[in-house]
Amino acid sequence: MCSVLGDQIVIDVFGASEWNYTESIETNGQIFLSNVGPIYLNGLTLKEAQTKIKTRLAGVYVELSGAAPSTFLQVSIGKIRNISINIVGEVNVPGTYTINALSTVFNALYAAGGPTFMGTLRDIKVYRQSKQIVTKNYI
Numbered sequence: 254m255c256s257v258l259g260d261q262i263v264i265d266v267f268g269a270s271e272w273n274y275t276e277s278i279e280t281n282g283q284i285f286l287s288n289v290g291p292i293y294l295n296g297l298t299l300k301e302a303q304t305k306i307k308t309r310l311a312g313v314y315v316e317l318s319g320a321a322p323s324t325f326l327q328v329s330i331g332k333i334r335n336i337s338i339n340i341v342g343e344v345n346v347p348g349t350y351t352i353n354a355l356s357t358v359f360n361a362l363y364a365a366g367g368p369t370f371m372g373t374l375r376d377i378k379v380y381r382q383s384k385q386i387v388t389k390n391y392i
Contacts, residue, residue, distance in 0.1 A: 259334035260354065262294065264306060268324035269316045275331055288313050303328040330355075340365040343372030358389045 262284055264274040276284035282295025289309050294302045307326045311317045316324035333353045338361055341347050345366030352361060358377055368374060374391035 261331035261333075262302065263329045263331040264310075265327045265329075266310065266314060266317075266324060267327070268322070270314045270324045272314075277332075286310070299328060299330065343369045345369055358387075359391060 259278060261275060261277045264276075264286075266272040266274075274286055276286065278284055278294055281293075283291045283293045285291050286306075286309070289312070292306060292309050294305065297305065303326065306328055307317060310326065314324050316322055317326060333355055335351050336354050336356075337349060337351050339349050340361060344362065345368075347365060350361065350364045352364060358379055362368070362374075362377070377389040377391070378385055379387045379389065
């Protein structure tokens, strides 16, 4: 997921029309674009966010749609928020780590120095708010 609360979204409109938007995802999970209004993006992938933004901007930039568009859109992440995670178990350096929100379970395991001699890359459990949300196996 790219569209997470606090992330900064950069929208470039180029071609026949040109404009640049830089907006942060607000606490309600949306961005607000002038002449367009609010667009709810929380939890969407970058591709899903781009599709949703393009659909909304097509009302302002008619050149974005049609059989031969002359205006194009690119959506990217400008600033990614950091999250704090706790790593416990058979890792070399268990503890609390600050990583960016796009990091994977494998990135987090790497930050903790990897598994110990007794540890394994199998059956890695991820918890959020005391509830298990996924189990990963990297072998």
